[in-house]
Amino acid sequence: MSGSTLRYGDKVVIVTGGSKGIGRGIVKVFVENGAKVVFCARGVAAGQALEAELNRAGPGSCKFVPCDISKEEDIKRLISVTVEHYGQIDCLVNNAGWHPPHKPTDETTADEFRDLLNLNLISYFLASKYALPHLRQRQGNIINLSSLVGSIGQKNAAPYVATKGAIIAMTKAMAVDERFSTFFSCPFSKCVLSCSISPGNVMTPLWEELAGQTADTLATIKEGENAQLLGRMGTEAESGLAALYLAADATFCTGIDLLLSGGAELNYGYKSQVP
């Protein structure tokens, strides 16, 4: 298939945190659908290995840029390298983030909370800020990885839940701003669209790491699977397809939060004590 007949042929996408997990699934699906993807991560070896693997497979292509998304200078460089290399940005996927080990509020310091805000939320704000002048020229998309727990809460994870709830709110605020921007006036159908994705449990290195910190790793994974109505965790590939849907097909959606949750938010369950 030529670039123009693929679902996202020849469009330029930035994915933060693309070397593993959900980000890797997103990079892979966009390359499979013809995009030119620039992705960043801190782990250079994993990033370069994925870059080589996906460029061999095509039909799109990708470029790995080592970058620490908690640093503003690195974010600026990620955006400028993309524009220098490809001349445009059609879609920004803010994905890089971290879930710290679970612990109660009483044991959480202000600095731990501030560091997580910087990594999980302010990095999304800054990447959007520096990408927006380019996205506006392409009527592009911002896609922010939030979490289901940003809406329903989670035990012993107040800072993480707060960052994820704030991502959903900021996504809506940016959708509004892009419609009424004082810097750039656009007819509705030509605005930058801003949406979030809220995954339930998706099996990734982060999920495995958190499960490994519990007393019974296998039981924790089973519990994680059973939290979804569909009785399993989501996959990296399904995460990629959700992002592709928002970027390629969802042209009348802005400010929405797409639940990628296998129905985890449905039905009653044990809430007051662990069964």
Ligand SMILES: NC(=O)c1ccc[n+]([C@@H]2O[C@H](COP(=O)([O-])OP(=O)(O)OC[C@H]3O[C@@H](n4cnc5c(N)ncnc54)[C@H](O)[C@@H]3O)[C@@H](O)[C@H]2O)c1
């Ligand atoms: N896995 C889940 O079940 C789940 C559920 C809800 C939300 N999420 C969210 O999805 C996103 C991805 O999660 P995941 O499970 O794939 O995590 P992961 O740890 O498996 O992968 C995270 C990616 O982000 C990169 N990264 C982390 N810190 C970085 C930094 N400072 N600079 C640059 N890159 C950095 C890592 O290198 C890696 O590529 C996160 O925002 C997470 O909060 C995950």
